[in-house]
Amino acid sequence: MTRPLWQIAAEIAALKAEKKAQKRMFHSPNKLRSQTFRPESKGQRDPRQQDKAYLAWLHEGTDCIACLIEGRPAFGGGGAEVIEAAHQKLAIASKGWREGGLGPRVHDRRCVPLCAWHHRLAPNSCDTGGQRKFWDRLGLRDGIADFCADLNAAFDQGQPAMPVIRKWAVSPANDDLNDVEEVA
Incomplete structure (x- = not known):
């Protein structure tokens, strides 16, 4: 049974996206998964302004x-x-x-x-x-x-x-x- 090439490509893309998402995650001491800290609210971080x-x-x-x-x-x-x-x-x-x-x-x-x-x-x-x-x-x-x-x-x-x-x-x-x- 052969699968169409587009289906294989879609599965590979999904696996790559999942792997990339896992790189952004880390394990906290209590073994819970959470995303890395990226402050977005005002006052938490002052992103560089280039000129x-x-x-x-x-x-x-x-x-x-x-x-x-x-x-x-x-x-x-x-x-x-x-x-x-x-x-x-x-x-x-x-x-x-x-x-x-x-x-x-x-x-x-x-x-x-x-x-x-x-x-x-x-x-x-x-x-x-x-x-x-x-x-x-x-x-x-x-x-x-x-x-x-x-x-x-x-x-x-x-x-x-x-x-x-x-x-x-x-x-x-x-x-x-x-x-x-x-x-x-």
Whole structure:
């Protein structure tokens, strides 16, 4: 007795779908089956919002804010010329920022322009030395959220990023840092 080919194909498709559904399931300690946790209600999860236009704008004729505050790296090698969008995963409750953790990147609108050296290559860079320590060292501290907000406002108004970057590079938040260096 032979079965038609369409019936065999339908059975194979059903078996594949069942296998795929089983991969999404896990066994809980009490041996009950339930689907993996995928929060969908508002407030449980903040899915990443991508904005390629903003990232492209952030690279157009901008300088690294850390280079403007601390100066360019003394070695003169590569890394200070390439501007990268550094996603900020800090938790700043007063600004409504939740920590990004080790998972996927946070919203693209929470990016700042950093050179490759200050972003990820230096031993005390933003990504390798810890973002909190990095921004505290530069004197911006929790002001990084306001810096991102100013960058977003400039982008939304069609203005260039450099005036905002220069403003924050010489902001009063950095005066506290400069006073400490002068006393020492």
